[in-house]
Amino acid sequence: MLGNFEYKRIRSIEEGCQYLAEAAGDGAVLAGGTDLLVEIRNGLKSPQLLVDCKGLDVLNVFSVDDSRSTIGASVALNQLIEHRVFRTTHPALADALASIGTYQLRNRATLVGNICNASPAADAAPVLLVLDAVVEVAGVEGPRTVPVRSFFAGVKKTTLKPDEIVTAIALPARSGLRTAFRKQQRIRGHDLAVVNAAGAYSPAKKVLKLAIGSCAPTPVLLDPIEVDSKDNEAFADHVIETVLRAVSPISDVRASAGYRNAVLPILVKRILHELLFEGSGA
Amino acid sequence: MYDIRFTVNGQPEHATVPATMTLLDLLRDRLALTGTKEGCGIGECGACTVLLDGKPITSCLMLAVEADGHDIETIEGEAVGGGLSVLQQAFIDTGAIQCGFCTPGMIMSARGLLNRTPDPSDENIVEAIAGNLCRCTGYEAIIAAVRLAADRLAGAKQGRGQS
Amino acid sequence: MTRELKYVGKPIARADAVDKVTGAAQYTHDLCLHGMLHTALVLSPHASARIVSIDIEKAEQVQGVRAVLTGNGLCYQLGLYLQDKCILARDIVRYHGEPVVAIAADTLDIANAACRLVEVQYEALPSLLDPRDAMEESAHLVHPDLHTYNYMKGVFFPKAHSNIAHHQKIRKGDFDRAFEKADIRLTASFYNPPVQHVPMETHAAVAQALPGNRIEIWTSSQSPYTVRHLLSVCFGLPHADVRVHVPYVGGGFGGKAGLGLEPLAYVLSRAAGGRPVKVVATREQEFNTLPSRQGLHSTIEIATSNDGKIVALKSTYIWDAGAYADYGVNIGRSAAYSGAGPYSIDNCWIDSYVVYTNKVFGTAFRGFGHLEVLWGIERAMDLMARKLGMDPVEFRKRNLLKEGDTTITGEAFTSGHGNPQQCLEAVAEAIEWRTPSAPPIEPHKVRGKGIAMLHKAPAMPTSTSCAVVIKLDEDGGADVLVSGVDYGQGTYTVLRQIAAEELRIPIEKVHITWECDTAFSPYDWQTVASRFAYMGGNAIIEAAADCLDQIRFVAAQALDVAPEDLECEHGTVYPKGHPDRGIPYSQLALGYTFENGNSIGGPIIGHGRFIAKGLTHLDPDTGQGLPAQFWTYGAHSVEVEVDTETGEIEILNIVSALDAGKVLNPKLCVGQVVGGVVQGLGSALWEGFVFDEKGRLLNPAFVDYKIPTAKDIPHRTQQILLENPQPGGPYGARGVAEHPMISIPSAIGNALYDALGIEFTTLPLNYERILTRIREKAESS
Numbered sequence A: 001m002l003g004n005f006e007y008k009r010i011r012s013i014e015e016g017c018q019y020l021a022e023a024a025g026d027g028a029v030l031a032g033g034t035d036l037l038v039e040i041r042n043g044l045k046s047p048q049l050l051v052d053c054k055g056l057d058v059l060n061v062f063s064v065d066d067s068r069s070t071i072g073a074s075v076a077l078n079q080l081i082e083h084r085v086f087r088t089t090h091p092a093l094a095d096a097l098a099s100i101g102t103y104q105l106r107n108r109a110t111l112v113g114n115i116c117n118a119s120p121a122a123d124a125a126p127v128l129l130v131l132d133a134v135v136e137v138a139g140v141e142g143p144r145t146v147p148v149r150s151f152f153a154g155v156k157k158t159t160l161k162p163d164e165i166v167t168a169i170a171l172p173a174r175s176g177l178r179t180a181f182r183k184q185q186r187i188r189g190h191d192l193a194v195v196n197a198a199g200a201y202s203p204a205k206k207v208l209k210l211a212i213g214s215c216a217p218t219p220v221l222l223d224p225i226e227v228d229s230k231d232n233e234a235f236a237d238h239v240i241e242t243v244l245r246a247v248s249p250i251s252d253v254r255a256s257a258g259y260r261n262a263v264l265p266i267l268v269k270r271i272l273h274e275l276l277f278e279g280s281g282a
Numbered sequence B: 001m002y003d004i005r006f007t008v009n010g011q012p013e014h015a016t017v018p019a020t021m022t023l024l025d026l027l028r029d030r031l032a033l034t035g036t037k038e039g040c041g042i043g044e045c046g047a048c049t050v051l052l053d054g055k056p057i058t059s060c061l062m063l064a065v066e067a068d069g070h071d072i073e074t075i076e077g078e079a080v081g082g083g084l085s086v087l088q089q090a091f092i093d094t095g096a097i098q099c100g101f102c103t104p105g106m107i108m109s110a111r112g113l114l115n116r117t118p119d120p121s122d123e124n125i126v127e128a129i130a131g132n133l134c135r136c137t138g139y140e141a142i143i144a145a146v147r148l149a150a151d152r153l154a155g156a157k158q159g160r161g162q163s
Numbered sequence C: 001m002t003r004e005l006k007y008v009g010k011p012i013a014r015a016d017a018v019d020k021v022t023g024a025a026q027y028t029h030d031l032c033l034h035g036m037l038h039t040a041l042v043l044s045p046h047a048s049a050r051i052v053s054i055d056i057e058k059a060e061q062v063q064g065v066r067a068v069l070t071g072n073g074l075c076y077q078l079g080l081y082l083q084d085k086c087i088l089a090r091d092i093v094r095y096h097g098e099p100v101v102a103i104a105a106d107t108l109d110i111a112n113a114a115c116r117l118v119e120v121q122y123e124a125l126p127s128l129l130d131p132r133d134a135m136e137e138s139a140h141l142v143h144p145d146l147h148t149y150n151y152m153k154g155v156f157f158p159k160a161h162s163n164i165a166h167h168q169k170i171r172k173g174d175f176d177r178a179f180e181k182a183d184i185r186l187t188a189s190f191y192n193p194p195v196q197h198v199p200m201e202t203h204a205a206v207a208q209a210l211p212g213n214r215i216e217i218w219t220s221s222q223s224p225y226t227v228r229h230l231l232s233v234c235f236g237l238p239h240a241d242v243r244v245h246v247p248y249v250g251g252g253f254g255g256k257a258g259l260g261l262e263p264l265a266y267v268l269s270r271a272a273g274g275r276p277v278k279v280v281a282t283r284e285q286e287f288n289t290l291p292s293r294q295g296l297h298s299t300i301e302i303a304t305s306n307d308g309k310i311v312a313l314k315s316t317y318i319w320d321a322g323a324y325a326d327y328g329v330n331i332g333r334s335a336a337y338s339g340a341g342p343y344s345i346d347n348c349w350i351d352s353y354v355v356y357t358n359k360v361f362g363t364a365f366r367g368f369g370h371l372e373v374l375w376g377i378e379r380a381m382d383l384m385a386r387k388l389g390m391d392p393v394e395f396r397k398r399n400l401l402k403e404g405d406t407t408i409t410g411e412a413f414t415s416g417h418g419n420p421q422q423c424l425e426a427v428a429e430a431i432e433w434r435t436p437s438a439p440p441i442e443p444h445k446v447r448g449k450g451i452a453m454l455h456k457a458p459a460m461p462t463s464t465s466c467a468v469v470i471k472l473d474e475d476g477g478a479d480v481l482v483s484g485v486d487y488g489q490g491t492y493t494v495l496r497q498i499a500a501e502e503l504r505i506p507i508e509k510v511h512i513t514w515e516c517d518t519a520f521s522p523y524d525w526q527t528v529a530s531r532f533a534y535m536g537g538n539a540i541i542e543a544a545a546d547c548l549d550q551i552r553f554v555a556a557q558a559l560d561v562a563p564e565d566l567e568c569e570h571g572t573v574y575p576k577g578h579p580d581r582g583i584p585y586s587q588l589a590l591g592y593t594f595e596n597g598n599s600i601g602g603p604i605i606g607h608g609r610f611i612a613k614g615l616t617h618l619d620p621d622t623g624q625g626l627p628a629q630f631w632t633y634g635a636h637s638v639e640v641e642v643d644t645e646t647g648e649i650e651i652l653n654i655v656s657a658l659d660a661g662k663v664l665n666p667k668l669c670v671g672q673v674v675g676g677v678v679q680g681l682g683s684a685l686w687e688g689f690v691f692d693e694k695g696r697l698l699n700p701a702f703v704d705y706k707i708p709t710a711k712d713i714p715h716r717t718q719q720i721l722l723e724n725p726q727p728g729g730p731y732g733a734r735g736v737a738e739h740p741m742i743s744i745p746s747a748i749g750n751a752l753y754d755a756l757g758i759e760f761t762t763l764p765l766n767y768e769r770i771l772t773r774i775r776e777k778a779e780s781s
């Protein structure tokens, strides 16, 4: 048994926001529970109320196409990973999600839970950042949207208010973007990222976006980089330099700062290869 | 306390549970279905794997109240009509069991795989059971068991098709 | 005339398989007794501290709490070989995670809630984390009262007023002179971190204090009789008043060989008025509170002649025992008498120190110190081969024990020991040793091959014994009673095969009761040291012969034939050459009845025993003596691929050869090898405790303590089982269960040199360590 809390299965989002407002910071949304229940078990969190939205059909849907995709808050990771269209339209995101935990876990865990948990290592975060994803939020004061880049506030902290529920993640039109995701683990089996990184490249605009996880208190989105691919090697060096300046990895039980600093450039280099250089003769 | 209705291995169940109870505890402590094991309590080992509406999940990371309205399958439902299932027999035949503590969870993960992918590749098999830690066998025989079960099931289907 | 074997040597499926695939197998975790209480623990947050005060008042008042215990009321000293441990910490805590308060309550939730109300005040003390520091004169003492403790005299040598729990010496020949005079010398140091067993079933025990000072225990243990013995000694009770049951056990690997949670469960039950009390370790406690494998610092000096013959070897092994000695002292002892590898060395000097520190304590772990010492020895062998400019396989061949050589304790090596050289040659050939690895396609990857030898003998007292009882059933079947435990290794299946073979009955008719119960099952020392099939197998052979003698004795009267003119086959006894005139065992099992109703004989119960033969204590000053019932030799070869940009390592192939003497069951034997190899891979690549500077364990959970998953196994493995018979072994068999794990790290370390030209000396060989060394090398060149 875990902690000491009440449980509410809500019938509408408004009701959920109301409960959370009443709980005044002592409430939490229960999605897949794969972060929340572990934290409660380990005594890291002790909410008095869990609000379960999984009964709401509106949160259980996702639509995927080239123009705009929306992923409801209750959609389990495997629903996305095993969806053929999703995999082809959002390959990097699918890769990132498939790298999360175990098969059993992904039948419960959600994309929304992954970012609401706001772990610096959240594997979905870098991809959502480079895709300019938008978080759709409902609260007692009504709905609002937050770009993912303004969503993370610190280790395990978001900019959500206590009464707010994320209803969906929206991904804007892909307009020819090429994307890639890389994750360094300690073992091939399930593991949290020592470092993770995502890139999105627009061949039309010749602009590259990169985001890095596990190397700062929050996932880090770099300023867009103009791609000048006359000299691949020099460009890669320039990008890596920029990346290393943007992050501040620490040493912990998972890896030393030195290892993170050593592997990060490799992940970035491999992303550049996949997005920019491959087939361009480099 | 919460009133919940659900099925376990096809049998309708009704229980009154506190919010804080996990599905694992409900199965083991209330329903005496101790085939489902606890190896970590935090989703890392897979010993507690059961099927929720046909899909494998770790029951230590699900609240009992969340089972309301759902179908749960456990290892106790795997044997069919007094005999072993093809999957169970394959585990025996390939030597996929040592201490046996991981076995129920392994079989449930494999069952989930064969439900969705009757003809899995070795890669599918590994992905499906990688969330189940086994400290005894080194996994080779387990992978072989799932492969064997899939082949036998396919063979049986083909045999039926021909006759 | 040799009879063809029907069961021995055949791939018979496990006897317990049906219980296990259906979920019907009951483990201690699953046990629930009427009125049973549940336990939660308050653990020390310090590695070393004085307990100033403990306030349990609030906890005691919680509704549903039935017993709250602290170390103060529990004046018992426990220990296998050295009595240095209390049931709960008293006055001082010696490691982070040591139990300080235990609470039994109606539910686990209540017990946990009550634990949160306990207030303990500590005064932190400096913590000793490195055993090399702990050996300094000036080091603070983890056990200031060491000189007052009881210990097994003549076998162990704790050093009063120091942190040294045991010092084992091996002295053969004249090391100093030989080293001095040698052509080529080498010194190298190595390190293994503490590692956890990680049985999937954590430690668990249920105990009930019965009226009249009796104890009944159900426990997830490898050693029912050792639990019984230690409890009866600790609490001053007659042995028969302590009854120990062992149901199915979810893995042990040595971690459940000694005393675990049983004494605690018992004192809680006593304090709770005799209600049964269950104690189950959480996974975190399994890492943090229950024992692990000891860490090891080793320094190895080798000297050879120019042509590659080792003339002298010296090792210093400094074991990180952690806070208590447990099995650690015996590991320090047995890994010393194996501590020069399977080589012939005339001048050998080994010092093995088992040293207390403020860490979770060490215990037996599959391999019993050999994985650790052979990490150093087998790496050093490669280092030396390079110095000599010799091929590592040739260098080993030149020095392997051969008939006529003596071991470092003076034991003569004979053909009955098996054939280490054959093992070496087999793995070298299978990995195509002479052919360099094919270059990988990706330019940032490199490949390499490595090889390592292994050996081990059971580490057991000179008087180790066991017994078996066989009861014949009225249907002609046999019930076999043993109290070695089959916690997955498959011994019961093998014993069943031997029983069927010897009794001449179909294997389906042989039953082994899975639950051991000291009230009914005959004595066995412990299920450790890969000696259960060997000793239990011999005892079964004797017990079956006893049954057959009884069968023949009664049948002789029934058939009016001399007993020696009778033979047995297919569950029937008959005059030689006249199977048609036979009597089925079913008509003899409970006694034979003549047509007129007269009856003779009676229930047939056979009894067999085995006791270790010819073992001696080791000389305290030189370590000379005969410590080993048998030796098992083996070798591994591996091929690895390394990503030089990230440090990731992939295992392409592992070939293992073991001289099993006789493979009693190939399916189970291969299963042991594959499982052991992958467990060894864990020790090689990922596993190891990480402590902070204050001695707090930073990775006591699967989140940061990674063991191999199905994604982490080698691309290929191959098992080669040799059968050079063991004199005195059942059907010529010797133990093989621990061995596959040993030297996996060494073989991988050696392959990493081949791939990268880097000498690794510290485990685990995780991606970060590999990359760090690759970069260091690049910078320095």
Ligand SMILES: Cc1cc2nc3c(=O)[nH]c(=O)nc-3n(C[C@H](O)[C@H](O)[C@H](O)COP(=O)(O)OP(=O)(O)OC[C@H]3O[C@@H](n4cnc5c(N)ncnc54)[C@H](O)[C@@H]3O)c2cc1C
Pocket: A028, A029, A030, A031, A032, A033, A034, A035, A036, A037, A038, A073, A099, A100, A101, A102, A105, A108, A109, A110, A111, A112, A113, A114, A115, A116, A117, A121, A122, A123, A124, A160, A164, A165, A166, A167, A190, A191, A192, A193, B042, B043, B044
């Ligand atoms: C064994 C294991 C392995 C893991 N491996 C990985 C890994 O490799 N990579 C990785 O990134 N993560 C990993 N995780 C963490 C976790 O599984 C993921 O972060 C997952 O996506 C969380 O989703 P969830 O639905 O389970 O979230 P929950 O646990 O239900 O919720 C997480 C947090 O978000 C909040 N929340 C959830 N939904 C909403 C909402 N709609 N509105 C507002 N707040 C909300 C919750 O209150 C909670 O604080 C692992 C966890 C485990 C147990």
Ligand code: FES
Pocket: B037, B038, B039, B040, B041, B042, B043, B044, B045, B046, B047, B048, B049, B058, B059, B060, B061
């Ligand atoms: S007990 Fe549920 S995953 Fe380990």
Ligand code: FES
Pocket: B096, B097, B098, B099, B100, B101, B102, B103, B133, B134, B135, B136, B137, C200, C250, C251, C488
């Ligand atoms: S068989 Fe023991 S853990 Fe898998």
